[in-house]
Amino acid sequence: xxxxYKARRRLSLxxxxxxxxxxxxxxxYVLSLFERPPLxxxxxxxxxxxxxxxxxxxxxxxxxxxxxxxxxx
Numbered sequence: 001x002x003x004x005y006k007a008r009r010r011l012s013l014x015x016x017x018x019x020x021x022x023x024x025x026x027x028x029y030v031l032s033l034f035e036r037p038p039l040x041x042x043x044x045x046x047x048x049x050x051x052x053x054x055x056x057x058x059x060x061x062x063x064x065x066x067x068x069x070x071x072x073x
Contacts (some may be wrong), residue, residue: 003060005068012064015057023053 003011027049036042054061063069 005063005070008060008062009064012057012060015060020053 027046031042031045037045
């Protein structure tokens with residue numbers, strides 16, 4: 001089932017406003033359980049996990065910043 005443009009737009013807003021901060025807090029908490037690694041490794045971990053979170057939502061975010069394709073001109 002394909003999501004409509006409006007549904008994808010609303011869902012992307014929820015993901016960015018609620019899901020992303022929750023993901024950041026969870027990663028921060030999990031990484032705090034371990035001894036602090038060297039700065040370069042910590043940087044790579046945060047950059048890697050910062051990119052990984054978006055892959056499951058690639059379809060939802062695709063085209064959201066564009067004009068509504070369902071609306072005729």
